[in-house]
Amino acid sequence: MKIELVIFIITGLLIANTYYDGKLIKILNTIKSSKYLKMATFAFGGLSLYLFFKKNPENSKEFFGRANDMIRTLPMTRDSADLISPFLNLTNTKSFTDTNQDIYMSGGGGGGGGDNSNESSANVNRMMMSGKGTTKRSVSETKKKFVAANQNWxxxxxxxxxxxxFEVDHVIALHNGGSNEVSNLVALCRDCHGKKTAMDRLDKL
Structure with a gap:
């Protein structure tokens, strides 16, 4: 919608409201405070989340993680926190993690057949075998998510x-003979990764 059309509509509504002595504003205020508008708002929000998760299943875990971190920093009553916590804690359950891991490893799901299963298995095997003999510290985002999923996030x-x-670190450092293989990688939160890095540097002194 063009900005000119929006300005035209707003101007028309203001003129009509003035002509009817402010009755349009009163009607809008009545609708705004009605339970039906609140119900419609909740329905729209729920439907939007459903469509988002259906279209981007691999991002649902990240979404709930960010929402969980954000809500923890917001001031709220204990009753409100108790009401919201069970929904956010769904991300900690094994079934939720397994579902997201399966969707992620299958390339987003949909139309799964023997070819897709074989291709997924080949991709997993290729990822498990990659990283031998490398001296680079960089790890692909795909491998990072695979390591985190194996740890149930x-x-x-x-x-x-x-x-x-989150960060991914080496169990055995590269300079000590480690590699970028999945078996030598561990997913850590920022705090634990910083602590491990600091301890490694102290050991070198």
Missing amino acids: LCGDCKRQLPAW
Whole structure:
């Protein structure tokens, strides 16, 4: 919709409201405070989330993780927190994690057949075997998510839920003969990753 049309509509509504002595504003206020508008708002929000998760299933875990972190910092009553917590804690359940992992590994799902299963298995095997003999510290985003999914999206140290900005570190450092293989990688939250990095640097002194 062009901005000119929006300005024209707003101007027309203001003129009509003035002509009817402010009755349009009163009607809008009545609708705004009605339960039907609130019900429609909740329905729109729920439908939007459903369509978003259906279209982007691999982002649902990240979405709930960010929402969980954000809500923890918001001031709210204990009753409100108790009401919201069960929904956010769904991301910690194994079934939720397994579902997202299966969708992610199958390339978003849909029309799964023997060819897709074989291709997914080949991709997993290729990822498991990659990283041997490398000296580069960089790890692909795909491998990072694979490592985190294998840990049920929990930090490898403190066992808390991984945030969206988690890090992947080497169990055996590259300079000590380690590699970028999946078996030598661990997903950590920022705090645990920083602590491990600091301890490694102290050991070098």
